[in-house]
Amino acid sequence: MAVKNASVTSAGDNVNFAPAPLDREATFFVAGHRGLVGSAIWRKLVSEGFGNLVGRTSAELDLKDRDAVFAFFAATKPRYVVLAAAKVGGILANDTYPVDFLSDNLRIQVNVLDASREHGVERLLFLGSSCIYPKFAEQPIKEEYLLTGHLEPTNDAYAIAKIAGIKQIQALRRQYGLPWISAMPTNLYGPGDNFSPEGSHVLPALIRRYDEAVKSGQATVTNWGTGSPRREFLHVDDMAAACLHLLENYDGPDQVNVGTGRDVTIRELAEIVAKTVGFDGRIEWDISKPDGTPQKLLDVSKLAAAGWEAQISLVEGIADTVKWYRANVDNIRR
Template identity: 60%
Template sequence: MHPDARIYVAGHGGLVGSAIVRRLQAAGFTNLITRRSRDLDLRDQAAVQAFFQQERPEYVFLAAAKVGGILANSTYPAEFLYDNLMIAANVIHAAHLSGVTKLLNLGSTCIYPREAPQPLREDALLTGPLEETNRAYAIAKIAAIELCDQYRAQYGCDFISAMPTNLYGPGDNFDLLGSHVLPALIRKMVDAQEAGQPTVQVWGSGTPRREFLHVDDLADACLFLMERVSEPGPINVGTGEDLSIRELAERVRAAVGYTGELVFDPSKPDGTPRKVTDVSRIHALGWHHQIGLEEGLRHTVDWYLAHRGHVRGEAAAVSSPA
């Protein structure tokens, strides 16, 4: 991409989109196009097509999505399916109609079957049943990959798809009713430490294993893929390293400085038993992550302490529990 390329970052206010904006700005790209959801509803096909015709972006990072943890996915599966299908269909189709040079579609490793061999390889896609707790979201993300591939096959569009593992970092959602496990643990332990609470409850048995990637590493991978890779199908982005939820909780406790006890609740769902990505493909292309989990946790805890009250989840948790 040339330095003054017109680059649209869809979802720039979210965890991933804001990290991509930071990375692009650091690399010297200044002609960035953004819209808040209140100004452009990506579920509205006519509005999206009008936006693309007006702004004529050359490159698109599709980071907009409705996201959440097990509770949110289980409570609102229809919205997770519909919203994400509409966002992907509208943006990808408008990118084709307006002649976008290249588009990077971002998904999630939840697209892979629940019982797929570990580590998760890209060729495991569509080889078995999905994890029930996030099936609706996963189907929408699979559809987005297929859209990119079919526009490539039929029209020659340079549309690619990246599948990051579990993400965390600055700008995350700390709402206990909608967040993923890592930011939820940070918030719970910060709150408990300050309130002098002797215990913190952790959902599930603590035995599932997960992989975590700092969002700034993902943003770096996105720029790498946009500039250097043109291939169909998903490309995994992760660390290739996992740990149990119990081990994660212990590391968060250390990063926060919480001195109480962790109580695991096995009556709550665990989700997929293990999810770690095979990152040999992106490694072979020349990209590796740089931020270790311990460093990333310290960074994220510090960011949360400095920004709480102004981050997603704080006001919502108080004023709108639903």
């Protein structure tokens, strides 16, 4: 079923869609609405006046179950969809369970995208990850660098699944004329993050580590590596704002990088976290541990051309996240 204002074409991507404000009363399905990104998108949509949001927990709807997904779409008939649901984890989890990360994410994506097409979803945003790009891509990383080099081996299964999602969006645009889009965020953080020792990424891991050091009175905190690698971080509320902006203002087959366009060293990041939580002890670095990729910074010129840029500074965002962590420390993923 082709959407309104879209033309089906067999040669090239000639989708005739004029981006415009979304209908605030239309049914809007946020797949993964309890996760870090999905919950932020939900908050943003509520604040923007969307009155018919639909979400399901994994217990209520297993997105890996194709029949269940199609039945859900038949019953709810969403006009808009953000696909933020995914099996995610840190380096250890990705490296230990590559089959799970590949299989689960492929099934989630294919089921939701196929059901969305079958039931006439008008606008859809597929969310990926900056890990789709080659491990040693030129910096800053442009969208055109996709599939130009080898992936990071520790999370290549997850990356391949997300690349497949991008390609499915592009195929749907070509074959069915659907004005659907993809966005690839940089490292995200904020309220609702995963602070567990096994599954957390670097920023929530640092927040937990330094906060516990303050509570226990530790004099020293030791971090892995030299602290020299550079990383980019985007507050999840900024990510949510970017998603809505893209849905209303961007239409194109290529994925859009979403980030700040600025990075910091891990050493600088640790110092900001330490100051924010009130740790005034000694920071040491275990240089016997690996540093990882020297730099990972996204080129966000396409996003800027679409009229959006990040608003939350790293210092402000970390303070916000620390406040949320301390208020929810007894109930969060640990």
